[in-house]
Amino acid sequence: MTMHTAGIHHVTAFVGDAQRNADFYAGILGLRLVKKTINFDAPEVYHLYFGNEQGAPGTIITFFPWAHGRKGRIGGGQVGVTTYAVPAGSFGFWEQRLAAYQIPVTKVTRIGESYLSFPDYDGLRIELVEREEGALSTWSFGGVPVEHAVKGFGGAVLYSTAPDRTADTLSRTLGMERIAEGDGYIRYRASGNIGNIIDLKATPVPQGGGGTGTVHHIAWRAADDSEQLEWGRRVQSHGYQPTPVQDRQYFNAIYFREEGGILFEIATDPPGFARDEAPEALGQKLMLPAWFEPQRAAIEANLSPFEIRELEVKPV
16 A cells, blocks of 8 residues: 655654753744653653644754753754754745744755744754645744744755755655655755755765764654554565554654654644643643653652743844
């Protein structure tokens, strides 16, 4: 059976201080903190999720903040750039806003599209691209009006140590369509209308090093548990050994590392972030899965508090 991923479910990265992370993604980019929990594999570390109002698949970036973590190096075997889509005609607003917060921005062009490129506070490479596709966000925060708000992912730029092998996985395993090539990149399109454009650097990139300021993995969407099982069988039939299904509370996940070194995840759209909080209260409380509740006091005592706050605009 031919299968086609709808595109990006989420992107997960390592960062440093949690307050600076929240200030950048909520305070400057205007995203909503939709879940505050812990890394289930390392409960001494937060796991923070930012997205649109409900944290829909295709809008979610997640972070493991580690204030004293080792600095990473962006390179092969990683997502090199995370791209956000903003409404057409929004570049002027974002250029002024990023300048007001003294974020250095460069304009770049890739395969006929213009991008605003800039680093976050930890050095992760972020881009904004104007796109007609994708529903407008309904979340407004910190002076970002809904008509200019980030809609979700535009896509990502993949840095591979073996781009021929990564290309094969994107097209043959994940069912993406190869639609363009130029400027040293190969462009693929997934079937969804957001998080659906993936650019693969066409030449090998030297191996990166994991740590703060780097992406840990990129997750692709599965409609439900049944489709995820089908994806697992498909991935296995193409020579990979995916992990067993992992319960991440807000989705189920399987992982495999493609041959260019990038860690891929396939995550289910349901159940979503409202499974344990009311939609209007998302992200306000530290949420723990049942197996960590007996340790709540110790876990909370070990985590540095932070807040979602509107930032003072600095004069240009």
